[in-house]
Amino acid sequence: MMAKPKKAIRMPYLGDEVLDNLVHMNTELLSEFWILRDRVTVLEHLLEQTGTINREELNNYVPSDALADELENERNAIVKRVIGSEWERDWSVDALIKRAKG
Amino acid sequence: MSTTILTSFFNRRGLVSLSQRGRSGLQFLGALQGYSSSRIRDVAKKSFEADPEGKKLIDEKEKGVSNESWPARIAKSRAIAEKYPAYRFERFYQRFVAEEVYARSIPAIEEKRSEAEAFLQPPKKDAGGSLELDDRVVLEDWYDGVEWHLMPGGWDGYDLYGASMMAGVGQYVFKYGGYAAVEAGDDIGQHRAQVVSQFPKKNYKRIYEPGCGGIPTLSVLAHAFPDAELVGSDLSTSLLRNGHIAAEKLGIKISLKQRDARTTGEPDESFDAVIMYALQHEMPVAVNIDVFKEMFRILKPGGDIVVNDPPPFAAVDPFQAVILDWDTDHREEPYFSEACATEWSEIMNEIGFVDVEAYAVGKLGYPFINRGRKPK
Numbered sequence: 432m433m434a435k436p437k438k439a440i441r442m443p444y445l446g447d448e449v450l451d452n453l454v455h456m457n458t459e460l461l462s463e464f465w466i467l468r469d470r471v472t473v474l475e476h477l478l479e480q481t482g483t484i485n486r487e488e489l490n491n492y493v494p495s496d497a498l499a500d501e502l503e504n505e506r507n508a509i510v511k512r513v514i515g516s517e518w519e520r521d522w523s524v525d526a527l528i529k530r531a532k533g
Numbered sequence: 534m535s536t537t538i539l540t541s542f543f544n545r546r547g548l549v550s551l552s553q554r555g556r557s558g559l560q561f562l563g564a565l566q567g568y569s570s571s572r573i574r575d576v577a578k579k580s581f582e583a584d585p586e587g588k589k590l591i592d593e594k595e596k597g598v599s600n601e602s603w604p605a606r607i608a609k610s611r612a613i614a615e616k617y618p619a620y621r622f623e624r625f626y627q628r629f630v631a632e633e634v635y636a637r638s639i640p641a642i643e644e645k646r647s648e649a650e651a652f653l654q655p656p657k658k659d660a661g662g663s664l665e666l667d668d669r670v671v672l673e674d675w676y677d678g679v680e681w682h683l684m685p686g687g688w689d690g691y692d693l694y695g696a697s698m699m700a701g702v703g704q705y706v707f708k709y710g711g712y713a714a715v716e717a718g719d720d721i722g723q724h725r726a727q728v729v730s731q732f733p734k735k736n737y738k739r740i741y742e743p744g745c746g747g748i749p750t751l752s753v754l755a756h757a758f759p760d761a762e763l764v765g766s767d768l769s770t771s772l773l774r775n776g777h778i779a780a781e782k783l784g785i786k787i788s789l790k791q792r793d794a795r796t797t798g799e800p801d802e803s804f805d806a807v808i809m810y811a812l813q814h815e816m817p818v819a820v821n822i823d824v825f826k827e828m829f830r831i832l833k834p835g836g837d838i839v840v841n842d843p844p845p846f847a848a849v850d851p852f853q854a855v856i857l858d859w860d861t862d863h864r865e866e867p868y869f870s871e872a873c874a875t876e877w878s879e880i881m882n883e884i885g886f887v888d889v890e891a892y893a894v895g896k897l898g899y900p901f902i903n904r905g906r907k908p909k
Binding site: 433436438440441444445446455465466 | 553554556557558560561562564565618621622624625626628629633673674675677678679680683817819820862863864865867868
């Protein structure tokens with residue numbers, strides 16, 4: 432009777448386990464990004480089919496002042512959260528409350 | 534009819550449409566694997582070829598001057614490949630996709646369980662095929678418990694594996710190739726048609742396929758040899774069940790039997806042809822030899838055998854040998870390396886097959902054919 436074979440191994444492919452974990456997270460994020468982008472594209476398609484939006488109009492849309500401000504704030508916030516993650520570490524209660532208020 | 538056509542057929546018949554997340558998450562894996570196994574692997578290969586030690590190993594291989602064992606030669610080649618980031622990243626992504634295929638496809642099909650179960654009911658009007666399950670078939674240690682391809686629980690570990698393959702994994706991930714011996718951009722459905730076309734005769738009365746799984750190859754045979762009687766066997770209950778339902782819905786009459794391919798129970802000299810498709814690397818060499826003997830026994834004198842499996846290490850360059858060998862330890866393919874270290878043509882000759890030929894029909898050596906004939 433032949434013996435049971437050994438199970439598959441999972442080694443650090445990129446040098447060490449921490450690096451593997453980081454790239455794993457990065458790849459998952461890319462996947463989530465794609466899933467979201469796929470959804471937005473499907474959404475646009477469905478909205479266009481029902482006549483709610485026109486994709487050409489969407490592409491050429493110039494945000495009004497209020498919307499432009501809203502987008503600018505969101506853009507700055509996301510840059511601060513992601514790029515500034517290393518430099519925005521302030522765990523004081525005041526800082527965290529301020530973060531909640533945007 | 535290729536696997537792709539098989540999948541399209543089931544989708545047209547309303548098998549299951551995955552949710553947006555299920556579909557796009559699997560499609561992402563197809564795109565990642567496609568890019569990684571073409572562009573990044575190409576950079577890795579060029580780095581290997583430019584490395585002085587790599588060049589030496591390529592030269593030794595071309596001149597056939599190495600007396601070392603395959604494991605020793607591959608260990609040397611792997612050490613060179615691992616010096617370069619592209620190889621490491623490519624293998625990382627290969628593993629990522631191999632795991633995520635199941636981590637994503639199981640929840641995706643589970644969301645649609647009722648639809649999948651409804652579709653997997655036998656059709657009202659059948660094709661006249663049969664399914665014989667046999668609980669006396671013993672699953673030996675070399676097979677039992679193996680989670681082939683990192684598939685949780687193995688072939689019989691989840692009841693909707695067949696449905697998830699047809700509804701998503703096949704068309705969104707595997708269709709694009711770029712894993713194991715399959716080159717990036719290659720469609721395994723087209724491979725099957727290529728392999729079936731290696732049969733030298735235009736007609737066969739009875740064709741046998743051991744390890745037939747969910748009938749992807751038998752469905753191609755049915756298209757190529759519409760008048761042939763088809764018989765397939767496998768150890769897996771769920772693969773056979775899915776295969777039977779697929780055959781009946783496709784209108785293809787196939788007899789499916791749960792059998793150990795070493796003891797099929799078929800009469801001596803009862804088949805005109807045998808095909809084995811991607812089966813050899815799923816069994817230890819000792820089991821393979823017994824399967825080849827059994828196929829020789831059930832073939833009629835003058836009957837043909839066509840075998841497709843990943844190429845022997847001897848037929849590929851040192852870098853590709855590292856790629857093939859990797860599956861053994863990292864994709865739970867415990868017999869991949871020992872199969873690639875074996876020349877099936879030599880074993881076929883020893884058993885008594887004649888006119889034995891071994892040749893590649895794909896660029897990187899896959900599909901790799903061994904074919905022969907039982908003497909008259």
